[in-house]
Amino acid sequence: xxxxxxxxxxxxxxxxxxxxxxxxxxxxxxxxxxxxxxxxxxxxxxxxxxxxxxxxxxxxxxxxxxxxxxxxxxxxxxxxxxxxxxxxxxxxxxxxxxxxxxxxxxxxxxxxxxxxxxxxxxxxxxxxxxxxxxxxxxxxxxxxxxxxxxxxxxxxxxxxxxxxxxxxxxxxxxxxxxxxxxxxxxxxxxxxxxxxxxxxxxxxxxxxxxxxxxxxxxxxxxxxxxxxxxxxxxxx
Numbered sequence: 001x002x003x004x005x006x007x008x009x010x011x012x013x014x015x016x017x018x019x020x021x022x023x024x025x026x027x028x029x030x031x032x033x034x035x036x037x038x039x040x041x042x043x044x045x046x047x048x049x050x051x052x053x054x055x056x057x058x059x060x061x062x063x064x065x066x067x068x069x070x071x072x073x074x075x076x077x078x079x080x081x082x083x084x085x086x087x088x089x090x091x092x093x094x095x096x097x098x099x100x101x102x103x104x105x106x107x108x109x110x111x112x113x114x115x116x117x118x119x120x121x122x123x124x125x126x127x128x129x130x131x132x133x134x135x136x137x138x139x140x141x142x143x144x145x146x147x148x149x150x151x152x153x154x155x156x157x158x159x160x161x162x163x164x165x166x167x168x169x170x171x172x173x174x175x176x177x178x179x180x181x182x183x184x185x186x187x188x189x190x191x192x193x194x195x196x197x198x199x200x201x202x203x204x205x206x207x208x209x210x211x212x213x214x215x216x217x218x219x220x221x222x223x224x225x226x227x228x229x230x231x232x233x234x235x236x
Contacts, residue, residue, distance in 0.1 A: 003190035017055035026165040084214040100147035137164035
């Protein structure tokens, strides 16, 4: 069968497949535990299996996919403990990122952060939940970039997808309150007040901890066996 080549712009097919699958997973269109059948996905995305496999390997590095050798892959299941672990890391490293951003951000960086907050505000006014989650995740990513610490960025980069996934999972949180907390962080960073930026970042992450854990408990999957699940050819 000849596979049509999708319009990917200047992206490689591997990058295209990665971005498409990443978006479906973090938006919960492919729920945790979903069986990922290579043949079906290759047809849906109109790519061959080689770039698809490369994309899946990258998603595995992001923690979004579990691959079982010689059997297949599933969307990573998760437990409440997984979400708790993510918050433990964020409460430490994102606070450091905010502190460094306040110390090092230049005018262009602050303008970029301000523009991103405006994007989040517009999405919040529209009630566009996917756009809200994406905008808020990007706000945090820009802060990491403004920290100008390559080691810190390399540690946090693999967590970006899981953080955005968490924002989609907890979409019922008060989006307006999240914007207000981001405004406080932006004001501290723009004022180059490192202590205030760190404190506001900790408050922001910590304030979402309990509600996120409660929501995660509704989705938590502790009984999924990837080996058994990938033995079937049927999506679940």
